Amino acid sequence: MDGKVNLLVFRVGEIYFSINTELIKEIVEVNEENIFPALSFPDTALGFLKHKNKAFVLVCLAKFLDIHSCTDVNGKDAVIVNISGRSWAVLADEIEGIFEVERSEYTTGEVNICQVEGKVVEELTAEFFLKEVNVPGIFEEEDQEEENFDLRSLEEKERILILETNGNLVGIQAEKVLKIEYSDNVQSKTFIDKDQLFEKAYVVGNKIVKATALSKFVGTGISTVRENPILIILKKDDKIIGFEVDEIIDFLELDQTSHFEDRKSDSKFKYFVNYKGKVVPVLSDLFIDNFLQKEGLKDEVSQEEFFREDPENEISFLVISIGEKEFLVEIESIVKIYKLDDVNLSPYPTRVEAIEGIVTTKNTSYFLVTLEKVLGTKIEDSEENRILIFRTIEGNEIALKISEVTNILSVPKRFYYKVTESKNYLVKGVVTGEENKLYEVLNPEAVFAKKEKEELPK
Incomplete structure (x- = not known):
């Protein structure tokens, strides 16, 4: 292993920062x-x-370091990092590029x-993110175990297609490409898959090829491509998949390319090449293989089989309103729901501002929380x-006053993103919904965080 690392360099204000691409x-x-x-x-x-x-907490590094206040974020880039199973999105004023440098x-x-x-x-x-950043991350489970790969140089020629997608250049190994089709020459059907990654299925010969814009796949831009994109069909064993691109820019043969192999099997990029003064990331063959294995369709699959939905593990929430604001609460944490006429409310002095009093139902009393x-x-x-009536993580029960219960929402568990240190925040996670909607999952017991423990009267 040599003494070099690959860094993504970006500017915040007039200061330059970087993050290891790993x-x-x-x-x-x-x-x-x-x-x-x-919230909070x-x-x-x-x-x-x-x-x-997916959802990530967006960190204003500029405000954290007293550079500026991040008032204008529209059109800027966020760098999503994952460290020890926690993810953050870091706002950058401008991305400078990826550079190979000596270890500091x-x-x-x-x-x-x-x-x-x-x-x-x-x-x-x-260590900076784990020790210094005062913003909770998002727990993100890895789909695959980490694998280690040694740094090396290519000993044989590699053939790379340079593709343009949404104004960005991306490389892909030519040996992965089964076929190239112009989309206006084949039939297509629009659909939205369960992950909202694939938006279209093409009928190519006797094959169904589900496809996504390459820019959406690699995260370099929005999913839109030109009206009649070029379809790059990839194959691994008996699985196929398609990427929509704007143009095929060039075909390269590389003799010796110094590069790094990412240490995680889900890293998208294998190495970077200098193409006419631009740093171009090349998709990892390992990542493509894993992606094909997970998402690809077999060579021949009927349209009926393809569009049949698969069952999902789901989690259910109550949709509630507090005043004009709407939230979710986990149904499994709710013990009971009462009408106001069915309980007795009485005031109770307390040091916690959000505690309004005591709720009594038959022989049981609860602190009444109002937000x-x-x-x-x-x-x-x-x-x-x-x-x-909620049951907290520690097994205690508290009461929350709300305007009304408006609905029940069931979603796949992977659409529920929990924040770290959630007991300290009124929001314990977020759920991503349809039509670009995002729901906050309420954590009423956070009103007790960092407060002296309150006890009910005997």
């Missing part, structure tokens, strides 16, 4: 439609960033100092008002 999952463009507010998070969190039906000898433990093309660059290490002041809203008196 920690990076994707780069996502930020816009007004994919940012959602986050530190002000260095700009909210939740929704991408590919100058470090503070959390930050390494290096030079990239004459610029002093601060490398944010895994009106915290949320800046008001529960209007109505016959639809309800008292929800």
Whole structure:
């Protein structure tokens, strides 16, 4: 192993930062439609960033380091990192590129100092995110176990197709390509798959090929491509899949390309090549193989078989409203739901502002939590008002006053993204829904976080 690392360099204000590419999952463009507010998070969190039906906490590094306030984020890029099963999205003012540099000898433990093309660059290490960032991450389970690969150089020629997708260049190994089709020469059918990654299925000969825009797959931009994109069909064993691209730019033969093999089997890029002064990422053959195995269709599959839905493991939530604000609560945490007429309410002095009093039902008493002041809203008196009895993580039970229960929502468990250290925040996670909608999952017991323990009267 040599002393070199690959760093993604980006600018925040006038300061240059970098992150080791081994920690990076994707780069996502930020816009007004994919940012959602986050309740009770530190002000260095700009909210939740929704991408590919996933959600990440968007970190304003500039505000965290007192550079600027991140008031204008539209059109900027977010670098999604995954460290020890936790993910963050870090907002960058401008991406400079990916550079191979010597390992830094100058470090503070959390930050390494290096030079990239004459610029002093601060490398944010895994320790920086785990120890210094005061914003909760999102738990993200790995689908595959990590595998280690040694750094090496190619000993044989590799043939690379350089493709353009949504204004970006991406390379792919030619040996993975089964066929190239112009989309206006084949039939297609629009559909949305369960992960919202694939949007179209093509009928190519006797084969059904489900396809996605390559830009959406690699996370370099939005999913739109030209009106009649070029379809790149890949094959591994008996599985096929399609990528839509705008143009085929070039065909390269590489004799010796110094590159790195990512240590995680789900890393998208194998190495980077310099093409006419531009750094072009080349898709990892290992990642493509795993992706084909997981998502690809067999060579011959009927349209009836293809469009049949598969059952999903689901989790159910109550959709509730508190004033004009809407939230989810996990049904499994709810003990009972009462009408106001079925309980007795009485005031009780307490140090916790959100505790309004005591709820008594037969022989049981609960603290009554109201989030009106915290949320800046008001529960209007109505016959639809309800008292929800919750069981907390520690096994205690508390009561929450709400405006009404509006619906029951069941979603696949993988659409539910839990935040780290959730007991300290009023939001314990987010659920991504249809039509770019995002729901916050309420955590009423957070009103007790960092407070002296309250006890019910004897």
